[in-house]
Amino acid sequence: MSKRVAVIAAGQSKFGTLGKSMKELFIDALKDCELNTKELLTKTEEVYIGNLGVGGSQLGNPAALLIEHGLRTGISAQRVENACASSGFAFRDAYRAIRSGAKVSIAGGVEVMNDLSPLHQKYWLGVSGDTEWERLAGATFAGIYALMAKRHMYEYGTTKEMLASIAVKNHRNAINNPKAQFHKEISLEMALNSPLVADPLGLFDCCPTSDGASVVFLASEEVARKYTDEPIWVTGSGAATDFLALHDRPLISEIKATQLAMKQAINQAEIKHSEIDFAEVHDCFTIAELLAMEDLGFYDKGEAGDAILRNDTGIDGTLPINVSGGLKAKGHPLGATGTGQIVEIFNQLTENAGKRQLKNVQTGLAHNVGGSGATCTVHILRRE
Ligand SMILES: CC(C)(COP(=O)(O)OP(=O)(O)OC[C@H]1O[C@@H](n2cnc3c(N)ncnc32)[C@H](O)[C@@H]1OP(=O)(O)O)[C@@H](O)C(=O)NCCC(=O)NCCS
Structure with missing residues (x-):
């Protein structure tokens, strides 16, 4: 049985409003891999596909559907659902399949969201938080993260400017990512003055x-x-859960599942934080990137905001974060996001990241969160 697990190929479709089916998007992702995926598919033993089934597309059996269109049947293929962390968990499952004796496995993800009306999108998104106490009381995800942002501001003096600076950075990074949804630079003023979605988030x-x-x-x-x-x-893999509803958590200015998943991953990788060269973190809202910087242990609580203003996490900073554009600007097709982060880490570590290529990077981290923090995976990848 293999102790060491390698990522040997990775690819993604473009993210955005595309008018394509799940099958077409998955074929685009396969085509984006550098290797001959037809041959690899014949060797694959286990398949895990992250998918929420938010849109009106195939709701049941998406894993078998996608693999069938990659021209393979007759193997074990299953859907993994853990909200926005679905394919982070699919990746962990595929990693564990290799650790358990499989020679080749697949982790992937897919989501078609834009075939639903905005009203239906928001309903289906919200039910990955606590449905009984949050969603049915009218809360959206923006509303839930807004509460977390307000609390962080109250406890640590975090400002709207700190949050807006994350948006400016991630939009700037996405310009160099041809697969990103947005290719539009925004100024700090634009970010600060954008229409309010849920106070303080615009x-x-x-x-x-x-x-x-x-x-x-x-x-x-x-x-x-x-x-x-x-x-x-793959040198470290961690995963954890937490209470779904904010009111059940002792603190809402942190995401405990991130802290626990990171502890497992970094202990397994046997490295220090300073050895991690860059990270793709789950920035579904700007406050989520700030929380990740602290909960992953790169900064003490209350210190990430100043680091953002110093541009520590910019492409030329000491710890580049979301060089791909992140969920904010690369896009967030829920089930596809976790393995999408791994694609970016793989491209950076194999020096295939084009104009956004980072120099001299050896170790990258992917952090994927489900809902408002009920589920989380952290993976650490390294090149020799
Ligand atoms: C932010 C949000 C409410 C905006 O939705 P909306 O008001 O229906 O926006 P529209 O789709 O009508 O787009 C209006 C314009 O804003 C732009 N836009 C939409 N969302 C944007 C975003 N998040 N960032 C930047 N621009 C955005 C669109 O491109 C469009 O621009 P255009 O007029 O130049 O074409 C919606 O994108 C949303 O709910 N996001 C959060 C998704 C979520 O919760 N995911 C799970 C996280 S855990």
């Missing part, structure tokens, strides 16, 4: 609704080098 503090797919091939140490000279090793 339009540019929110991720958009997106269609898209992503796919990652994993392999055991024994076979990885048959397919690529540049395997990227």
Whole structure:
């Protein structure tokens, strides 16, 4: 059984309002992989597909559907649903399949959101928070994260300018990502003066609704080098849950599941925070990126805001975050987001990230959150 697990290929479709079906998006993701995925699919033993079924597309059996269109049947394929962290968990499942003896496995994700009306989108999004106490009382996800932002502002003096600066950075990063939903630079003034969605969050503090797919091939140490000279090793995998409803959590200025998942991943990887060169974190709202910086342990509580103003997390900063544009500007097709983050880490570590390529990077981290923090995965990947 393989102790070491490699990512050997990764790809994604464009994210955005695309008018394509789930199958077409998944084929786009397969085509984006550098390797011959037809051959790899014949060797694949286990498939895990993250998907919420938010749109009007295929609601049941999406994993079998997608693999059928990658021209494979007769293997184990299943859907994984953990809200916006669905494909972070699909990746963890595919990783564990290799650890348990499979030679090649697939993690992927897909979501078609824009075939629903805005009203239906918001309803289906909201039910991944606490349905009984939050969604049915009228709360949207923007509203829930707004409460967390307000509390963080109250406890630590966090400002709207700090949050808006995250949006400015992520929109700027997305300009160099051809797969991103938005290619539009925004100024701090635009971000600060954008229409209010849920006080204190404005339009540019929110991720958009997106269609898209992503796919990652994993392999055991024994076979990885048959397919690529540049395997990227998964050195840490962590996952945790928390109460769904904010009112059940002792603190809402932190995401406990992130802290716990990070502890597992970094202990397994046997590295220090300072050895992580860059991160893709779950910025569904700007406050979520700020919380991630603290809960992942890169900054003490209350210190991430100043780090943002210093541009520590910019592409030339000490810890680049969301070089892809993040959920904010690359887009957030729910089920496809977690493995989409792994695609970015893989591209950076294999030096295939084009104009946004970071220099001298060896270790990257992916952080994927479900709902307002009820589920979370953290993965650490490293090149030799
Ligand atoms: C922010 C939000 C409410 C805006 O929805 P909306 O008011 O229906 O916006 P529209 O789709 O009508 O778009 C209006 C304009 O704003 C732009 N836009 C929409 N969302 C945007 C966003 N998040 N950031 C930047 N621009 C955005 C659109 O491109 C469009 O621009 P155009 O007029 O130049 O074409 C919606 O995107 C949303 O709910 N986002 C959060 C999704 C979510 O909760 N995901 C799960 C997270 S846990």
